[in-house]
Amino acid sequence: MVLIMNRLVVLLLAGIMLVSAVSAEKQIVIGAIIDESGDTTSYAPGIETAINLAASDLNDYYKKVNKTTTVVIKKESSDGTSESAAKAAENLVSEGAQIIVGPTTSEELSGCLPILSREKILSINPSSSIKLAIPGDQVIRLCPGDLSLVNAIASYNTVITGTIPQKTVVVSRGDLYGLDLSEKVKSITQVSDTVIYSPRTRDFTSTLEKLNSSVSSLIDTYGEKNVCVFAISIDEISDLLAQASAYPNLRKIQWSGMDGVALNPTILKNDTAAQFAYDTHLATISFNVAQPEDSNYWKVYDKIQATTDGHQPCIYEILPYDEVVMAARILENNASTLEDTLKIVDILGNNMYGATGWLKLDKNGDREHGDYYFYLPQKGADGTIKWVPCFAYLDGLNTTIPLIRVNNTLLEKTLAA
Missing domain, CATH: 3.40.50.2300 (Response regulator)
Structure with a gap:
């Protein structure tokens, strides 16, 4: 009787472990900095729409291929200044963000750099100032540089x-x-x-x-x-x-x-x-x-028009879709060091075709080509x-x-x- 009970306990524990293993989900936590009260506020609704759409598309994909992975978006607002963006980055780190998408401007990004460097996490953003084109840093910019x-x-x-x-x-x-x-x-x-x-x-x-x-x-x-x-x-x-x-x-x-x-x-x-x-x-x-009419570019473009005031979306509202997708692809690979992460970024950049086209990066981590x-x-x-x-x-x-x-x-x- 004792032997039977022991076996039942072992089977029960094995069952619990199996259920836990099956149900355990990997969370990909992506932070987003959005200017909601500064000089790029007009982009904010479009940016948020693009981010939400990317997260939804990724989660639908993971479900379709039976991957127990979920993208979670954590959002913090800025007022367009370097100080507010730095605070937003600090908050996102404390909330568990593994990569940050945004901020939009070079001024905001400059405030985030010390946090990114200290925490060894990436920012994927659309800034383009030549002064921030730095090889091997924590910044990936999906917009070509100002040159x-x-x-x-x-x-x-x-x-x-x-x-x-x-x-x-x-x-x-x-x-x-x-x-x-x-x-x-x-x-x-x-x-x-x-x-x-x-x-x-x-x-x-x-x-x-x-x-x-x-x-x-x-x-x-x-x-x-x-x-x-x-x-x-x-x-x-x-x-x-x-x-x-x-x-x-x-x-x-x-x-x-x-x-x-x-x-x-x-x-x-x-x-x-x-x-x-x-x-x-x-x-x-x-x-x-x-992009071709059936591309994700127009999917994002139309979604922004439908969910905002109907204005013509600009590239800085559409790029966050690619920023989120690239962030997820990077985190899927579980790199343990910044050096390994940047190697993954380089591979992705050479092979990834996003809503805004090929995302090939130059030696500074900036988009290499663009019309x-x-x-x-x-x-x-x-x-x-x-x-x-x-x-x-x-x-x-x-x-x-x-x-x-x-x-x-x-x-x-x-x-x-």
């Missing part, structure tokens, strides 16, 4: 040669993103003056007085057709443009904008800013890809202003082409909207 962006602008300038204003005044936010790019612009155009403003500025009276003074002086010397303003801004661009509309000389000239201006929804939500952008032919540039699109605000038949891609810089060919009579899903989907 690629500058090369794209230079190529575009050769295509529209003869129509480029002779003199440019740069107006830029005074953070890592703005200060770095404002210097790079000098290598591709004749910059006569640079006007810097503080991030989070909303009253641009002082900035516009300086800008108007520089522009007016240049108009007197070179004529209005030979003067341009180049804006390096993010969400604050709508306030800048709306307030600039009160200055006649600023309305006379052409404006251009960097990637933080391209497709920025705050402009089109502000009627005065949208009209000013249209009147000044505000040409903007952004990294982007023209750029040039957008102009145009009016539809109903008078509504929207962003329309007009030129594309093809990285593989190092050339810029006009989007006229070409098959391009980005252009076709925009015109069909």
Whole structure:
């Protein structure tokens, strides 16, 4: 009887162990830093949608292939500053995050670097400042570095040669993103003056007085057709443009904008800013890809449009989908050291095709290749202003082409909207 009972106990324990082994799930914990009150707040709903969609797709996949793995997302908000992003990173580490997706800007990322280094965990993000292109660090950036962006602008300038204003005044936010790019612009155009403003500025009276003074002086010397303003801004661009509309000389000239201006929804939500952008032919540039219509790019794009206010999503809202998927693929491999993790990242980068295309990385952990699109605000038949891609810089060919009579899903989907 005792022998029988012992056997029953052994069988029961074995059964418990078997059930535990079968039911034990591996949790992949991914942290996300989202700016919900700073100068990239307009991206926040789209970013969150992309992150949630990626986690849902991954969990559906694991279930389909009978893997007892679950992706768990932990989210922390920032206000766009390096300090708030650092605090968000600290909180995510304490919540068990194994990799962090985000933050969006180089300024925020700079605040996270000490935490990433101390904890030896990765951040996969879309920042692009050249100053943060560091080999072997904990940062993987799924956007090409700013040198690629500058090369794209230079190529575009050769295509529209003869129509480029002779003199440019740069107006830029005074953070890592703005200060770095404002210097790079000098290598591709004749910059006569640079006007810097503080991030989070909303009253641009002082900035516009300086800008108007520089522009007016240049108009007197070179004529209005030979003067341009180049804006390096993010969400604050709508306030800048709306307030600039009160200055006649600023309305006379052409404006251009960097990637933080391209497709920025705050402009089109502000009627005065949208009209000013249209009147000044505000040409903007952004990294982007023209993916096939049945690709995950458009799945994410359509989901963002459906769950937010219906604006045209920009690449910085779509990239978090790839960031989450790459994070999960890295953590599936259970690397024990940073060196091994970076080896896995390199292998994944060489072989992974995401929603935004091939994710091949360079020696700095930045996306190696990527096309750029040039957008102009145009009016539809109903008078509504929207962003329309007009030129594309093809990285593989190092050339810029006009989007006229070409098959391009980005252009076709925009015109069909």
